[in-house]
Amino acid sequence: MRRVGIIGVGEYLPDKVLTNHDLEKLVDTTDEWIITRTGIKERRIASDNEAVSDLAIKAAREALEDAKLAPQDLDLIILATVTGDMPFPSTASIVQNALSAKHAAALDISAACAGFVYALSIAQQFIASGTYKNALVIGAEKLSAVTDWKDRNTCVLLGDGAGACVVSEVKEGGILSTYLGCDGSNMELLNMPAGGSRMPASHETVDSRMHYLKMRGNELFKIAVKSMTMAAEKVLEQAGLTFRDVDLIVPHQANSRIILAVAKKLGIPEDKIYLNIEKYGNMSSASTVTALVEAVKEGRVKKGDIVLLDAFGAGLVWGACVIKW
Ligand code: UT7
16 A cells, blocks of 8 residues: 655635624624634635635645646545535536646545545545545535524534645655544434435525524534544554654644543643634634644644644544644
C-alpha cells in the first residue's frame, strides 16, 4: 500500500458576516447566551447567488495552487456536503466541470459533520491501492439555505463555508489511521425531514417548515462528547500512538464546550486544540477541513507534527483520522 498525505490546502469563506448582535434582532437570543453556550461570535453567510459549488470551487482552486497541481492532474473529486446545489447531479460534477478536471471521477458523499473525514478516508483508499494518483477532497456547505431563521435553537449555530485538500502519495508521514462509525438509531436527533423521497416537497412540507434543519441539541451534546472521545481513542490506538503524541487536535466545530469536554476526557491540554468556531459557527462538513486549513496557514501544524482530526454529526456518524504532517 502507498503512503498517502495532504499536499495542498485551501478554503473559501463568504464575505458576509452575521454577528450574534445581528441575530438578537431576528430571534429571542443574546450575544452572551450564544458565546457562553457555544463559543460562537459570528458566522459567514453566502449570498443569494452563491451555491455550494461556488464555495467549493474557490476552496479547490486555492488547494490546487498550494499543491502546485493543475486540475487536469486530478483523478478523483470527492465533495462532502449535505447542502449540494441540487439533489442530482452531484455538486462534485459541477465542480469537476468548472475546474476542467477532465480526467477526474467525481462524487458527493453525505456524512454531515463527519463528511470531510469520511471523504478523506475514501480518497486515501483509492490512492493507497494505486488506483488513483491525485484526489481533491472538499467539505462545503451553505447551511444558511436550510436554516430556520425563526428557530433560535438552531439558527445561532450555523454558517457557510468550504475547505479543500489535495491528497496524493507522499514519501514520509501522511495518514496513519482512520476510524469511521455510525449509529443510525439516533437519526431523529438531527435531520432535515422533507425534500427527499420519504417526504417530497409539497405545499404542506413548506408550510410546516420541514425543509429546515431540525436538531435536539441537548441530547446530541452528550452523544457528541462520548462518540468523539471514543473515535479519538480508537484511531490513536490503531496508529499505535497515545494522546501524549498528539501535537494538535483539529475537531469538528459544533460547540466549544463539546470540544473542551472531549479534550479533557482525553487528557489533551487546551493549547493543543485548534478552535475557529468563534468566527464561523458550525459549517458541518466544512468545519473540520477549514479548521485544518487555517491551522496549517497559521503555522500551528509543522512538519512531523501528529494531527488528530475528530468529527461527529447527523446520522449519527463519527470519524477520526491521525495524520503525520
Ligand atoms: O454538528 C454536530 C452535531 N451538533 C451538535 O453536536 C450540537 C450539540 N448541541 C449543542 O451544541 C447544545 O446543546 C446547544 C448549543 C444546541 C444548546 O445548548 P444547551 O446548553 O444544551 O442548551 P439547552 O438546549 O439545554 O437549552 C437551555 C435553555 C433553554 O431554555 P429553558 O428551557 O431552560 O428555559 C432553551 O430554550 O436555553 C434556551 N435557548 C436559548 N436561549 C437563548 C436555546 N437556544 C437559545 C438561544 N438563545 N439561541
